[in-house]
Amino acid sequence: MQIEHFEIMQFLSAHPPFNDLSEDALKQLASEVEVGYYRARSEILHYGESIANLYVVRAGSVEVYRRNGELYNRISEGGLFGQRGLLMNRKVRFPVMALEDTLVYCIPVALFEAFCDEHEAFADFFEADDSGGLIQAVSDQADSNDLTTAKVRTLLLRELVSVELTRSIRDAAKLMTEEQVSALLVYDPSKPVSDDPEDDDGQIVGILSDKDLRIKVVAEGLDTNQPVATIMTRELTIVDSNAYVFEAMMMMLRDNLHHLPVVHKRRPIGVIALSDILRYESQSSLLFVKGIMEQQSVEDLAHYAQSLASVFVRLVNEDANSHMVGTAMSVIGRTIKQRLLELAEDKLGEPPVPYCFIALGSMARDEQLIVTDQDNALILDDAFEADKHDSYFAALAKFVCDGLAQCGYKLCDGGIMATNPQWRLSASDWQAQFEDWMDNPKPEALLHSSIFFDLDGVFGRTQLASRLSELVAKKAKITPRFLAAMASNSLRRTPPLGFFKDFVLEQDGEHKHSLNIKRRGTAPLSDLVRVHALAIGSRKQNSFERLEDIKEAQLLPPGKVEDLEAALEYIAMIRIRHQARQIEQGKQPDNNILPKRLSEFEQRNLKEAFAVLDKAQSYLKIRYQNKAILK
Amino acid sequence: MAMQGDILSWPNRFAHLARQSSDERLRAFYTAGVQAPDTPVSQAQFVALDFETTGLNYETDDIVSVGLVPFDARRAYCRDARHWILKPSTPLHEESVVVHQITHSQVSEAPDLDAILEELLACLAGKVIVVHYRHIERPFFNQALMQRLGEGIEFPLIDTMALEHRIETNRLTLWQRIKRQPIPSIRLADSRKRYGLPYYVAHHALSDALATAELFQAQLQHHYTQHTDIKSLWM
Numbered sequence: 001m002q003i004e005h006f007e008i009m010q011f012l013s014a015h016p017p018f019n020d021l022s023e024d025a026l027k028q029l030a031s032e033v034e035v036g037y038y039r040a041r042s043e044i045l046h047y048g049e050s051i052a053n054l055y056v057v058r059a060g061s062v063e064v065y066r067r068n069g070e071l072y073n074r075i076s077e078g079g080l081f082g083q084r085g086l087l088m089n090r091k092v093r094f095p096v097m098a099l100e101d102t103l104v105y106c107i108p109v110a111l112f113e114a115f116c117d118e119h120e121a122f123a124d125f126f127e128a129d130d131s132g133g134l135i136q137a138v139s140d141q142a143d144s145n146d147l148t149t150a151k152v153r154t155l156l157l158r159e160l161v162s163v164e165l166t167r168s169i170r171d172a173a174k175l176m177t178e179e180q181v182s183a184l185l186v187y188d189p190s191k192p193v194s195d196d197p198e199d200d201d202g203q204i205v206g207i208l209s210d211k212d213l214r215i216k217v218v219a220e221g222l223d224t225n226q227p228v229a230t231i232m233t234r235e236l237t238i239v240d241s242n243a244y245v246f247e248a249m250m251m252m253l254r255d256n257l258h259h260l261p262v263v264h265k266r267r268p269i270g271v272i273a274l275s276d277i278l279r280y281e282s283q284s285s286l287l288f289v290k291g292i293m294e295q296q297s298v299e300d301l302a303h304y305a306q307s308l309a310s311v312f313v314r315l316v317n318e319d320a321n322s323h324m325v326g327t328a329m330s331v332i333g334r335t336i337k338q339r340l341l342e343l344a345e346d347k348l349g350e351p352p353v354p355y356c357f358i359a360l361g362s363m364a365r366d367e368q369l370i371v372t373d374q375d376n377a378l379i380l381d382d383a384f385e386a387d388k389h390d391s392y393f394a395a396l397a398k399f400v401c402d403g404l405a406q407c408g409y410k411l412c413d414g415g416i417m418a419t420n421p422q423w424r425l426s427a428s429d430w431q432a433q434f435e436d437w438m439d440n441p442k443p444e445a446l447l448h449s450s451i452f453f454d455l456d457g458v459f460g461r462t463q464l465a466s467r468l469s470e471l472v473a474k475k476a477k478i479t480p481r482f483l484a485a486m487a488s489n490s491l492r493r494t495p496p497l498g499f500f501k502d503f504v505l506e507q508d509g510e511h512k513h514s515l516n517i518k519r520r521g522t523a524p525l526s527d528l529v530r531v532h533a534l535a536i537g538s539r540k541q542n543s544f545e546r547l548e549d550i551k552e553a554q555l556l557p558p559g560k561v562e563d564l565e566a567a568l569e570y571i572a573m574i575r576i577r578h579q580a581r582q583i584e585q586g587k588q589p590d591n592n593i594l595p596k597r598l599s600e601f602e603q604r605n606l607k608e609a610f611a612v613l614d615k616a617q618s619y620l621k622i623r624y625q626n627k628a629i630l631k
Numbered sequence: 632m633a634m635q636g637d638i639l640s641w642p643n644r645f646a647h648l649a650r651q652s653s654d655e656r657l658r659a660f661y662t663a664g665v666q667a668p669d670t671p672v673s674q675a676q677f678v679a680l681d682f683e684t685t686g687l688n689y690e691t692d693d694i695v696s697v698g699l700v701p702f703d704a705r706r707a708y709c710r711d712a713r714h715w716i717l718k719p720s721t722p723l724h725e726e727s728v729v730v731h732q733i734t735h736s737q738v739s740e741a742p743d744l745d746a747i748l749e750e751l752l753a754c755l756a757g758k759v760i761v762v763h764y765r766h767i768e769r770p771f772f773n774q775a776l777m778q779r780l781g782e783g784i785e786f787p788l789i790d791t792m793a794l795e796h797r798i799e800t801n802r803l804t805l806w807q808r809i810k811r812q813p814i815p816s817i818r819l820a821d822s823r824k825r826y827g828l829p830y831y832v833a834h835h836a837l838s839d840a841l842a843t844a845e846l847f848q849a850q851l852q853h854h855y856t857q858h859t860d861i862k863s864l865w866m
Contacts, residue, residue, distance in 0.1 A: 037708040101827030
């Protein structure tokens, strides 16, 4: 017997999205409701706790906060809250507090989901909520993460220790000893502080470290009465106090910096050290990276790398966004390569000529995930003579590629590895190769080699890699036929949406009813973003950073870049969570997702994301291919 | 805390009644016991109960509908709520039909209280019963069972109206009390208004039960702590 709670039914029937429901549906909802009363100023939802209800404000009003305490929304009678947490991972994303004495009706999550599945208008309401449910869903995800929300300034635990550039080296050394710091910021108080952040680095003019004292002063017998300006390091990477901890961490990891000066409104306020971040992110992938460098043999390294999967799962469970997961996995992969190369040099001796070991594809884009091939190559100094030196590099490449395979990075099916003599070239030969690809682009040929257009120096003389990226950035944008060929390649893989916007799934074989979310989703998206990035001469490699450049260049119609960002993030997160779930279930992670296993919401959002890709591909076709035909 | 062997304590009274009672259903109800008197309100299980009746005199009038909603200090659980329309042993008066809007044809098809008694008692067993205005449910229930089984029923209950009376009286200053200044209305709808609770249509047993549950939750939050024990509230 179903009881008619007509007070509740009547109320719901007067408010969207319940007003479109049939009487029977309302009766069902009302009969399952739980009712709760909250006194003014009492907490209703606490950040991070699990959430099992959709809340309807029956009387009173509530305030919804962002995690940083900022007011996000005020909801009064008839309004809803809690839906974001239900849609994402059933954790409270936005804490809620009763503003007045408040009565809420709580709808259990199982019923909420059943209603979304059965009543289209009801589901649409939540999807359309706050304009662009997909973008919102994605940004909520970002909001919830500590590393992406915490600002650099939160790491500054001590007062700034700095010295004027006119002070003597001796004074500086004394100050460092007294303050027990290993680095000092050097500033010039007479420098005007401009409001334009692009202008320069403000008053900070250099940094002085223990190392400078050792190398430039003691070893050289320099007069310590000289001003610090004579020995400070002038080329600085500086971070703004409002930057995110995550950004600072990446700056330090990428450029191998141990100290990062922090400025606020262009005035120095402190220095953060890598150890500050390590302390901050206690159980992190960074510690894992540190451990890699401590492994003493390939066997140890391979053994250590076995826990890579759990590092990945932990990141996912900590709500890292796809950029963070991708970057962390890439940094880890890069570090493993670096350690392998050190071990290789230990074994094989000093290299006969300088070289640069490069990463290609997803690792170079900072988009590596857990299922990945190794794609790599070697750039050799122009002093390289094949008959004299190649045996060394062949052995080095074999050592590293075999080692990577032992660490779980599969050998590349396409043979894009440093072990392949074709991809072990001198800097000039590489340059010629890239110029040839761009001057004589044939889509078929580029299909194989487009992977080279995401490249990153990992070890050795990394300037060799930078010079190649510079060449590509300068030349690609003025070579429309090349862009057309790349565009044509990127259109070969289409999103898996049918004419009626249903998923097109594998019909048979091992992966029946599944779709390959990499081949049909993340890969065509990053291909597409790469074409636009090449067209504007961007030197960024990461797809999100490329999109930022694309937005700045106003290459695409308004709103399109945001759509692409949201689509990429959404598809990547579905892929990442799928792999994390498989690992947790003890399965071998892959890229084949079963849409049926996704909730109705995830399916809708995923279709929307694929539709964004579909539209973007049509645009790409018009933009680059027509031009090429005219040529 | 009630003393062991205190004949007046509810647990002892229930144990006694469980031995005395001749009706199996009542025996089951008493055997389920009452919650320990020192149970803090945050831990207690409640059930809000409301009757609509043919009139106000329990000796001559009878129950026409019963509504109940189980709840605790945090939530009221609609899915476990119950509502019955019953065939009273005395005829419906026109005036009462106007009040509760239950019609002659509805009651003519309805069961007798006896037919639903087992389920009703099962819903109440082991819970603290909460009503608004204690002079209806307990005497009517007792009388209705007397009539049918030759045996009445006893149970502790919390009366939100009595609590509200206590709360509003305590608000008065000594001077106001000396002047016998009246306290504001403590009727269900008026009391609810003071706590920001919405208006519910009155005199439907299920709505009134839910309204009572919500009022009690509000009273708990405003005037008591989670450590308040139930014996300080029930009577």
